[in-house]
Amino acid sequence: MDTLYVYEHCPFCIKARMIFGLKGSPVQLVVLMNDDEQAPVDMVGRKVVPILQTGGQFMPESLDIVALIDGRGAPVLTGARNAAVAAWMDRGRGLLYREFLPRAAMAPFPEFATTAARAYFLTHKEKSSAPFVTVLENSEEAVAALTAWVQELAPLVQSPNAVNGVLSYDDIDLFAALHSLSLIRGVQYPASVQTYRQTLSKLCGIPLLDPVAI
Ligand SMILES: N[C@@H](CCC(=O)N[C@@H](CS)C(=O)NCC(=O)O)C(=O)O
Incomplete structure:
Protein backbone atom coordinates (compact mmCIF):
# COMPACT_ATOMS: atom_id res chain seq x y z
CA MET A 1 0.00 0.00 0.00
CA ASP A 2 1.11 3.60 -0.57
CA THR A 3 2.32 5.56 2.44
CA LEU A 4 1.82 9.31 2.80
CA TYR A 5 4.00 11.23 5.27
CA VAL A 6 2.17 14.31 6.53
CA TYR A 7 1.55 16.88 9.22
CA GLU A 8 -2.15 17.15 10.03
CA HIS A 9 -2.12 20.96 9.97
CA CYS A 10 -0.41 21.16 6.57
CA PRO A 11 -2.66 22.37 3.71
CA PHE A 12 -0.40 20.76 1.08
CA CYS A 13 -0.84 17.45 2.90
CA ILE A 14 -4.62 17.95 2.82
CA LYS A 15 -4.36 18.25 -0.99
CA ALA A 16 -2.45 14.97 -1.22
CA ARG A 17 -4.82 13.23 1.23
CA MET A 18 -7.86 14.45 -0.70
CA ILE A 19 -7.10 12.54 -3.86
CA PHE A 20 -6.90 9.21 -1.99
CA GLY A 21 -10.31 9.89 -0.44
CA LEU A 22 -11.89 11.05 -3.68
CA LYS A 23 -10.58 7.99 -5.54
CA GLY A 24 -11.41 5.60 -2.71
CA SER A 25 -7.77 4.44 -2.78
CA PRO A 26 -6.28 3.10 0.44
CA VAL A 27 -3.25 4.89 1.87
CA GLN A 28 -1.33 4.59 5.09
CA LEU A 29 -0.92 7.98 6.74
CA VAL A 30 2.19 8.56 8.82
CA VAL A 31 2.39 11.79 10.81
CA LEU A 32 6.00 12.94 11.22
CA MET A 33 7.04 14.94 14.26
CA ASN A 34 7.41 18.57 13.25
CA ASP A 35 11.03 18.71 14.46
CA ASP A 36 12.07 15.52 12.68
CA GLU A 37 14.39 16.89 10.01
CA GLN A 38 16.18 13.62 9.37
CA ALA A 39 13.29 11.50 8.09
CA PRO A 40 12.19 13.81 5.24
CA VAL A 41 15.81 14.67 4.36
CA ASP A 42 16.60 10.95 4.10
CA MET A 43 13.54 10.44 1.88
CA VAL A 44 13.65 13.44 -0.50
CA GLY A 45 16.70 15.51 0.43
CA ARG A 46 14.86 18.33 2.23
CA LYS A 47 12.54 18.94 5.15
CA VAL A 48 9.15 18.96 3.53
CA VAL A 49 5.82 17.15 3.59
CA PRO A 50 3.77 15.69 2.03
CA ILE A 51 5.93 12.82 0.83
CA LEU A 52 4.42 9.82 -0.94
CA GLN A 53 6.17 6.48 -0.69
CA THR A 54 5.06 4.30 -3.55
CA GLY A 55 6.74 1.22 -4.94
CA GLY A 56 9.99 1.95 -3.12
CA GLN A 57 10.15 5.55 -4.45
CA PHE A 58 9.68 8.78 -2.50
CA MET A 59 7.85 11.68 -4.08
CA PRO A 60 7.38 15.22 -2.66
CA GLU A 61 5.11 17.98 -4.09
CA SER A 62 1.42 17.78 -3.31
CA LEU A 63 0.16 18.42 -6.83
CA ASP A 64 2.54 15.85 -8.35
CA ILE A 65 1.12 13.34 -5.86
CA VAL A 66 -2.45 14.35 -6.77
CA ALA A 67 -1.71 13.94 -10.50
CA LEU A 68 -0.05 10.55 -10.00
CA ILE A 69 -2.88 9.11 -7.92
CA ASP A 70 -5.64 10.63 -10.07
CA GLY A 71 -3.96 9.14 -13.15
CA ARG A 72 -4.35 5.59 -11.84
CA GLY A 73 -7.54 4.26 -13.43
CA ALA A 74 -10.30 6.70 -14.37
CA PRO A 75 -9.43 10.24 -13.21
CA VAL A 76 -11.90 12.06 -10.94
CA LEU A 77 -10.51 15.60 -11.39
CA THR A 78 -11.96 16.06 -14.85
CA GLY A 79 -13.63 19.48 -14.53
CA ALA A 80 -12.38 22.80 -15.89
CA ARG A 81 -10.93 25.39 -13.52
CA ASN A 82 -12.52 28.78 -12.94
N1 LIG B 1 5.34 22.80 -2.89
C1 LIG B 1 5.18 21.90 -1.77
C2 LIG B 1 5.08 22.70 -0.50
C3 LIG B 1 4.98 21.84 0.75
C4 LIG B 1 5.23 22.62 2.03
O1 LIG B 1 5.54 23.83 2.01
N2 LIG B 1 5.09 21.94 3.15
C5 LIG B 1 5.35 22.56 4.43
C6 LIG B 1 4.30 22.16 5.46
S1 LIG B 1 2.77 22.99 5.23
C7 LIG B 1 6.66 22.05 4.98
O2 LIG B 1 6.91 20.86 4.95
N3 LIG B 1 7.48 22.96 5.50
C8 LIG B 1 8.66 22.61 6.23
C9 LIG B 1 8.43 22.70 7.70
O3 LIG B 1 7.26 22.85 8.12
O4 LIG B 1 9.40 22.60 8.45
C10 LIG B 1 3.94 21.04 -2.02
O5 LIG B 1 3.02 21.51 -2.71
O6 LIG B 1 3.89 19.90 -1.54
Missing part, protein backbone atom coordinates in the same frame (compact mmCIF):
# COMPACT_ATOMS: atom_id res chain seq x y z
CA ALA A 83 -10.00 31.63 -12.74
CA ALA A 84 -12.39 33.44 -10.37
CA VAL A 85 -11.82 30.74 -7.72
CA ALA A 86 -8.03 31.22 -7.85
CA ALA A 87 -8.51 35.00 -7.79
CA TRP A 88 -10.74 34.67 -4.72
CA MET A 89 -8.11 32.53 -3.01
CA ASP A 90 -5.33 35.00 -3.80
CA ARG A 91 -7.30 37.82 -2.16
CA GLY A 92 -7.50 36.07 1.22
CA ARG A 93 -4.66 33.56 1.47
CA GLY A 94 -2.28 35.97 3.21
CA LEU A 95 -4.74 36.84 5.96
CA LEU A 96 -5.90 33.22 6.29
CA TYR A 97 -2.40 31.89 7.01
CA ARG A 98 -1.48 34.87 9.20
CA GLU A 99 -4.42 33.89 11.43
CA PHE A 100 -3.97 30.13 10.96
CA LEU A 101 -0.33 29.77 12.07
CA PRO A 102 -0.66 30.98 15.70
CA ARG A 103 -3.75 28.81 16.14
CA ALA A 104 -2.02 25.78 14.62
CA ALA A 105 0.81 26.30 17.09
CA MET A 106 -1.69 25.81 19.94
CA ALA A 107 -3.85 23.08 18.43
CA PRO A 108 -3.77 19.37 19.35
CA PHE A 109 -2.08 18.14 16.17
CA PRO A 110 -0.11 14.88 16.49
CA GLU A 111 2.98 16.43 14.82
CA PHE A 112 3.26 18.59 17.96
CA ALA A 113 2.97 15.69 20.41
CA THR A 114 6.26 16.63 22.05
CA THR A 115 7.17 20.04 23.45
CA ALA A 116 10.25 20.09 21.22
CA ALA A 117 8.15 19.51 18.10
CA ARG A 118 5.69 22.29 19.01
CA ALA A 119 8.55 24.65 19.89
CA TYR A 120 10.17 23.94 16.52
CA PHE A 121 6.99 25.02 14.71
CA LEU A 122 6.59 28.13 16.85
CA THR A 123 10.19 29.23 16.33
CA HIS A 124 10.27 28.65 12.59
CA LYS A 125 6.80 29.88 11.65
CA GLU A 126 6.79 32.97 13.83
CA LYS A 127 9.95 34.08 12.05
CA SER A 128 8.25 33.92 8.66
CA SER A 129 5.02 35.55 9.88
CA ALA A 130 4.30 38.11 12.62
CA PRO A 131 4.64 37.67 16.42
CA PHE A 132 1.83 35.24 17.22
CA VAL A 133 0.76 37.21 20.31
CA THR A 134 0.25 40.32 18.18
CA VAL A 135 -1.79 38.38 15.62
CA LEU A 136 -4.05 36.85 18.27
CA GLU A 137 -4.53 40.14 20.11
CA ASN A 138 -5.87 41.75 16.92
CA SER A 139 -7.89 38.81 15.75
CA GLU A 140 -11.43 40.18 15.96
CA GLU A 141 -11.01 42.41 12.92
CA ALA A 142 -9.30 39.63 10.99
CA VAL A 143 -12.12 37.16 11.68
CA ALA A 144 -14.62 39.74 10.37
CA ALA A 145 -12.47 40.20 7.26
CA LEU A 146 -12.30 36.41 6.75
CA THR A 147 -16.11 36.24 7.07
CA ALA A 148 -16.41 38.95 4.40
CA TRP A 149 -13.98 36.96 2.23
CA VAL A 150 -16.01 33.72 2.41
CA GLN A 151 -19.14 35.68 1.57
CA GLU A 152 -17.49 36.49 -1.77
CA LEU A 153 -16.98 32.77 -2.40
CA ALA A 154 -20.70 31.96 -2.11
CA PRO A 155 -21.74 32.86 -5.69
CA LEU A 156 -18.81 30.85 -7.11
CA VAL A 157 -19.97 27.57 -5.56
CA GLN A 158 -21.93 25.80 -8.30
CA SER A 159 -22.55 22.49 -6.49
CA PRO A 160 -22.05 21.07 -2.98
CA ASN A 161 -19.91 18.31 -4.58
CA ALA A 162 -17.61 20.44 -6.74
CA VAL A 163 -17.06 24.18 -6.79
CA ASN A 164 -17.34 24.38 -10.59
CA GLY A 165 -20.00 21.64 -10.88
CA VAL A 166 -17.49 18.89 -11.80
CA LEU A 167 -14.51 17.99 -9.56
CA SER A 168 -11.33 19.80 -10.59
CA TYR A 169 -8.00 21.00 -9.20
CA ASP A 170 -9.95 24.04 -7.91
CA ASP A 171 -11.59 21.70 -5.38
CA ILE A 172 -8.16 20.49 -4.25
CA ASP A 173 -6.97 24.06 -3.64
CA LEU A 174 -10.27 25.29 -2.22
CA PHE A 175 -10.97 22.52 0.26
CA ALA A 176 -7.37 22.66 1.53
CA ALA A 177 -7.87 26.38 2.26
CA LEU A 178 -11.31 25.84 3.83
CA HIS A 179 -9.80 23.07 5.98
CA SER A 180 -7.21 25.55 7.31
CA LEU A 181 -9.93 28.18 7.75
CA SER A 182 -11.95 25.78 9.88
CA LEU A 183 -9.33 26.13 12.65
CA ILE A 184 -10.28 29.81 13.02
CA ARG A 185 -13.20 30.19 15.41
CA GLY A 186 -15.93 32.68 14.66
CA VAL A 187 -15.78 32.74 10.85
CA GLN A 188 -19.36 32.71 9.53
CA TYR A 189 -20.05 30.67 6.41
CA PRO A 190 -22.76 31.45 3.87
CA ALA A 191 -25.05 28.46 3.21
CA SER A 192 -23.48 27.34 -0.09
CA VAL A 193 -19.95 27.39 1.34
CA GLN A 194 -21.06 25.63 4.52
CA THR A 195 -22.67 22.80 2.55
CA TYR A 196 -19.70 22.61 0.16
CA ARG A 197 -17.03 22.31 2.87
CA GLN A 198 -19.05 19.70 4.78
CA THR A 199 -19.76 17.68 1.62
CA LEU A 200 -16.12 17.73 0.48
CA SER A 201 -15.03 16.73 3.98
CA LYS A 202 -17.22 13.61 3.69
CA LEU A 203 -16.20 12.86 0.09
CA CYS A 204 -12.50 13.08 0.98
CA GLY A 205 -12.78 11.47 4.40
CA ILE A 206 -10.94 14.41 5.99
CA PRO A 207 -12.65 15.93 9.04
CA LEU A 208 -12.81 19.71 9.32
CA LEU A 209 -11.13 21.34 12.30
CA ASP A 210 -14.32 22.98 13.66
CA PRO A 211 -14.29 20.91 16.89
CA VAL A 212 -10.81 22.19 17.81
CA ALA A 213 -11.18 25.72 16.39
CA ILE A 214 -9.43 28.48 18.33
